[in-house]
Amino acid sequence: MNDHVVLVNENDVEIGLMPKLEAHQKGVLHRAFSIFIFNTNGEMLLQQRAYGKYHSEGLWSNTCCSHPYPDEATSDAATRRLKEEMGIDAGLNFLYSFRYEAGLDNGLTEHELDHVFWGITDVVPVINPDEVLSYKYISEENLRADMKENPAKYTEWFKICLSEVLDRIRI
Template sequence: MTSQEHVVLLDGEGNSIGTAPKSTVHGADTPLHLAFSSYVFDHRGRVLLSRRAGSKLTWPDAWTNSCCGHPLPGESLSSAVIRRLGFELGLAVESVDLILPGFSYRAVMDNGTVENELCPVYRAVVTEEAAPNAEEVGEVRWEPWTSFAAEVMSGELDISPWARKQVPQLVALGPDPLAWPVADAAALPPAARPLASNH
């Protein structure tokens, strides 16, 4: 399945400049491309953390936020969040909200593999337990947001490089993740804006 998936390539301003097979994108000279990160919460404000499967090309076995992924060409980011949460974690989503529309990062693994993404961050709320897909997720755990965030901010928790950069921005929005303000879709990268309202 993954060999047939394409990702959206971007210029420095976040405009689409074409697509490429997902299987060929990540390497020592990974081009900037469109992605998303999602943080799944229950109604108690607990966040669902996931440990990436050991077979993952980038950051295998790393603990991270709930789910990351790439929208397919022509797919809205919110639809991609819903699709990947179902595929990776077996979750039906109650709500999905855009929180950090302009987040981007570049990170390099010890083996030289680069991740280079414009990666808007979404909050998803669920009422059920996850059923992880073993090809994607090694294990999951629920943790109170405040204690998770404190562990990341202190450096105590070994977490993926994107989550390490996202958490301080999320903490700045307030202590209750269910009360974070929803961002304006107009602030998304241009390649994602026309798709923001598509479901």
């Protein structure tokens, strides 16, 4: 069942399960999370999604994002996945949740109730090459400038939530 996502209503109440790919093909609302890690200099850790991912391959995004397993707390899933993708075990803080819908490549649709977490660490990532092609730390100023100049280099959900995240977090 680890290839399934948790379907939810707009109040984040679980209403069923669906295979992950099918949920993205049909654009069905499901639970997700996004993690934003900063270093003590206030720079954000970005990941470049690995080639071979079923959508948004090669694009830059927040530190980590995924879906909780059925019967897994979202905060536990965030901690687990950050370790699996980036090799980082950092204290995560819940920030807020938001719902969005966005068309992706390959005719897929993200329709997620996304729970946003953040943390601060100077631990050097040890990336999982099946998930992550590369990573970099970047200042808010340089990130905003690059996203304005090159929006196609970034994932849709990252473009949607970045300003809200940065408005809520001050390192």
